[in-house]
Amino acid sequence: MKINNDSNTEKSILEAAERLFLQKGFSLTSTTAIGKEAGCNQALVHYYFRTKERLFEAVFENKFRLFVSGLVQKVDSGLSFEEKLRTAIEAHYDMLAANPGIPFLIFNELTTNPRRLENFKSRIRELPVTVLKQFQKELEEEIKKGKVRPVAPVDLLLTIISMNVSLFLVGPVIKTALDLSERDYKKLLESRRSENVAVILRSLRP
Template structure:
């Protein structure tokens, strides 16, 4: 059963589960299907992860971590504010580009399963608070210098997140209604990063 000796069956199951969860979400994925695709007995899925819920948690935790890091990504370097913003946007965009299905899973499960919302809060509750405070401070300095217009951290954060997220959330819809080929869509993804940076930097101008 083990095709690749480097991968344990447990890992194989986890990876298969991740792919399916990312593809169709929690509810539409069954442990039976996970086992079928992983090429093992269905009981084995439960042997390693006990319940479907725990298996999902393992997948979700990893992806939530990625998402949060994409979101809270800090830039320490000694560069101008404009360059800091640019870097922040680009790093977030790159993480999303490398994990294009992750936003779907994230929003889908947090919208449908309140339990997971609470888990998320426990995990990052105060992380965000300090993140916002720091951002507020940086913004205040720039606003007082007159280099950017008055603007709250919440609004800037929402703008960045919005622009970066939607392309990936909407990609299946976009591809179909605009009749784009995969390569056309790939080049849209490439060019969109620059556009997002432009929009955000222009939106900051006084």
Template sequence: MEMSERNDTEQTILKVAEVLFLKRGYAQTSTTEIAREARCNQSLIHYYYRTKENLFTRIYEKKLSLFLSDFINGSKSNLSFREKIRRMIEAHFDALINNPQLPFFIFTELLSNDKRLDMLKESLKMHNPAEFKVFCEEFQDEISKGNIREMSVFDLIILILSLNVMLILGIPIIKKLVTGNEETFDNFLSRRRKENVRIILQSLNP
């Protein structure tokens, strides 16, 4: 097998596995099924990735990175503190809208396997810890100046997650409740994006 063909096969396996894992989760997806959908011999999956766990880990780490990157990177800008918060909320919201299966996939696996929690912790460490530390210090400085109320960065993150993630998880139901065409639903999402920003920024007021 030539190098280009081997790379194509490896990437095809990865893409097919990603679709199946996102749809069914780790436990309900077999390497036999992945091989069938990828139209390759099952032995090739073991050749490239050794085990189903290794293949899943590759995908899960990628999705965790996507889930966290825009959210954390928003803290790096030279904007005002409240504008940084706004950017963090909006970037996280947009990432979830573009990947609506992501929250359910991540949280389901976190609840079903303690190893996934360790992966989440490692992913957090890898995402610009120095910049995020600066943001935490700035957060405490804003509290000391009386610009925002007493709260922890963790509380802020949980608030952002709860508003953004719950909306995404509810999209299948919300679509049935919001009558109209796709443009009507897009307008609804745009309003919710602004409302989430407003609620969170207002919650910071002393």
């Protein structure tokens, strides 16, 4: 019999699903389309993943982990607060630039599917609290030292997420609306990388 050594098919189904889900979201993607994109029968999609839901979860889980890991990660502790912040923002941005479909997938699914949102809530609780506590502590110290204006940690976080995430949510619309070439769009994104950092750091000045 054939053992499941390098089952190419399962992988290509997963990849096809990934592409389509990122493009169209869950409900607008049919298993038929996934099969076609993967170059196989639609029944095979169900053979490997049983339900569309399970397949989606495999993709979502994966993307969600990426999204979070881009947000919460260790930065070199030898740096100044400002440098740490810059590094974190840029890392977050870079993760999104490498996976520009993630914001759409996550926000679309979380806002339209209550069950997924509940699931998300429990995920949030599992986040490494220490990283956040540390962030909060350092921010408060900077404020005490007068190097940063008084600002709530949640506000700073929201600002960072707003600036980075929304760029990739709104980006495709901007691209079409302004009729940007692929090249010009790339340039716009690239320029926003430093612009985002600039806006956020300036917003912290006392």
